[in-house]
Amino acid sequence: MLFSPNLTAISNVFCASCILSVSRYNYPNKVYVETSKIYPVLQGYDSYMLKSDLTIIGSDQLFNEMLGWFYQEKFGDEPQVIITTKITPGLDRKEKQSKSLNNYIGLEHSPRDKFGNEWFLNIFGN
Secondary structure (H helix, E strand, O other), X not given: OOOOOOHHHHHHHHHHOOOEEEOXXXXXXXXXXXXXXXXXXXXXXXXXXXXXXXXXXXXXHHHHHHHHHHHHHHOOOOOOEEEEEXXXXXXXXXXXXXXXXXXXXXXXXXXXXXXXXXXXHHHHOO
């Protein structure tokens, strides 16, 4: 019988992975979640839910997608192929491209902006 993924199953994965943490010293009556540990689990679970067969990612995301591979195998699917690339430098040429840092080329950007930003990276890149 295959494991049927649902919200309860995901919470069990979090608990099994020690992702939910209780801090009785700082927050005696609260349960908090370390988001840095949830993100890889959710990204990996995303790969399972999307039935991903190929994922192309920056090398910094490999661990997250390996969790996807794990979930796909655990839930009876064929594991995805993962291709990693070097990390794309951000438009600030200091950090990697990131929406949260506002130094990225987005799908919703106009063709003119995409071309200009790509040109900028190629001419003035690291």
